[in-house]
Amino acid sequence: MRQLFKNQRPTRQTLMVQGTTSDAGKSTLVAGLCRVLWRMDKSVVPFKPQNMALNSAVTQDGGEIGRAQAVQAQACGLAPHTDMNPVLLKPNSDTGAQVIIHGKAITNMEAAAYHDYKQVAMAAVLESHRRLEQHYDYVIVEGAGSPAEINLRANDIANMGFAEAVDCPVIIIADIDKGGVFAHLVGTLALLSESEQARVAGFVINRFRGDIGLLQPGLDWLEKRTQKPVLGVLPYLHGFHLEAEDAVSIEQDVKGSLRIVVPVLPHISNHTDFDPLRLHPDVELIYVAPDQTPPSADLVILPGSKSVRSDLAWLKKQGWDLYLLKHLRYGGKLVGICGGYQMLGKFIHDPKGIESESGTSQGLALLDVETELLDQKQLTQRTGRLFSDDVCITGYEIHCGETHGLSMQRPFLSLKATQGDSFQPEGATSEDGQIVGTYLHGLFDSSEFVTHFLKWAGLKTVQSVDYETRKFQDLDRLADSLEAHLDVPSLIAIMHAKQVSA
Structure with missing residues (x-):
């Protein structure tokens, strides 16, 4: 297993994945990109500036981060570390949450108070990103929710506020399985500022099932309308498992005695x-x-x-x-x-x-x-x-x-x-x-x-199932899908491009 920090030259190659909605596939795409780059023998690390989730993991340095970042760390062959998710919010009421900075709970805050606290939280975010950026070839960043949530734009640290602060390119993913994918992408882009629109390097469409030929006219229209490339259309992966960031799926799969x-x-x-x-x-x-x-x-x-x-x-x-x-x-x-x-x-x-x-x-x-x-x-x-x-x-x-x-x-x-x-x-x-x-x-x-x-x-007799092996098999299955359906060379070129701010 690779160590968290390695002695190497800083490279400042960061890519951020944002989504049109929650559950669009941000966590999955970041995990998959991390796995693809790791299989290319690249030094890669996941990062999420701010996570709001009740699923968390304990790190080797005695801290607490979002579960999704622990899974993404596994995709990179790394042990989870608090720098991978410097701000974690754990809701304890409809309007309040426990605030965890660099793995340690510091206080409980109501939403309004935290909104004012974001400037302090941003300092922790940038500190962690700076450390990771100095020791890895690639930092793959996961946004939170949607960058088009107008009421949360001020002092944003989770989406475009972070991307603007570190001047990194952004790709936006949308879930076609939910319907309305073109409206989601065009609408999200339209609600961004000019500088934010400029740093959007392209789109990814997630969980597609059907004839890609029937989708192509829509892809052509989207690229012409937005002047942004569609970097990939990812298929729906049946039977695929990745630990959920937060939501509980109550769909039942009847089996077993x-x-x-x-x-x-x-x-x-x-x-x-x-x-x-x-x-x-x-x-x-x-x-x-x-x-x-x-x-x-x-x-x-x-x-x-x-x-x-x-x-x-x-x-x-x-x-x-x-x-x-x-x-x-x-x-x-x-x-x-x-x-x-x-x-x-x-x-x-x-x-x-x-x-x-x-x-x-x-x-x-x-x-x-x-x-x-x-x-x-x-x-x-x-x-x-x-x-x-x-x-x-x-x-x-x-x-x-x-x-x-x-x-x-x-x-x-x-x-x-x-x-x-x-x-x-x-x-x-x-x-x-x-x-x-x-x-x-x-x-x-x-x-x-x-x-x-x-x-x-x-149970009198039990089938032996190796869950750890299953997790890594699904990570590799995800990486296989991305290599087949995502323009990985273009993404790497985007990360290696010069600064994207005007």
Whole structure:
């Protein structure tokens, strides 16, 4: 694996990918471009100035960044680093978010206050970009949302505000599968300033399925109308998997004999934990959206939460407390991860108002533990094994609470201490063995653990699936598609061109 920083001459070759909308394909295109350049033996690194997401990853330098940038780092053969995503916003209400700068949470802010804070955040963004630019041949940058969001243009650090500050070229991607692709591209370009329009080097159309010949007249019209080239039309990749930046897809893929149910909490975090289970041929994983009736299940998993007391209240209001009691009465298994683990206990105390108003919430009381939320967030990569078996595990902790109680006398995991070679018990198990709680995210990435886990959940035989191999196979499949359908030489030439500002 290549080191994060290498001794080499600064090259200042940056390309930014912006989109007409959220979910247009920015994260995917950046990951694919990173993989293409890495396969060409180029020194390449991903970058996102500002990310708003509840899916995050813990870096080797003990920080927190958006999950998408961690995936893009893998595409480059790199370990995730906080410079890849210097500003991360984690929403904890409809109008507020936790602000994370260079991997560390600094405060909670309402949207209006953060709008004024952007000038400070921009300094952190430019500092990180400058460090990456000095040590890599190419920096591939992902924008956020759309550059044409007029109400957010002032003090912008996520799209054209950043591109103007570093004077880099921009390509704009649009999703044709949603419809209206030509209106999206022409309208987005029209809403940019003259200098911003000048730095748009071309368009990419994403997720096309059909006869390209029928699309060609539209491409010709678009190029004539905008005087910008279409650099590629990327096909819809069936069965393609890339960890989502934030949104939870509740579409069901009915398969497998073991049914796992996961509630979609209002502030669900790190739901990518469950991607390996969703892709497993022996599993039918069902996300239950608000106001949906949860079906019968072999296993229920309570996921992480950015606002655990609020989500716990929502869970009870939706009737999940009664559902879980019935589920356990009929012999079902139950797992809580991070915030879900805290919900399984008797009480959650927030005396300092870390997540919202100070106070105490009564938990589900399914484990004899209680949690106090603290202002110091735990951000640690961990290794270890199951406490009851010699099954190796890896994962990461990312939480603001400390949990204590009698159920922890029956720990779930044995984790290597952060310093030294000793091992520490982690998590809790109910007396009957039906309920497990743990703070560790990323457990299901290990095929050995998944096999053991699914047998515990009720399967007699389990197919072995290597999720890590699948991730890299899909990254290479994406790179293959880009090499076949994207004008990569023109993109490289764009990056090597002189400054684009007037």
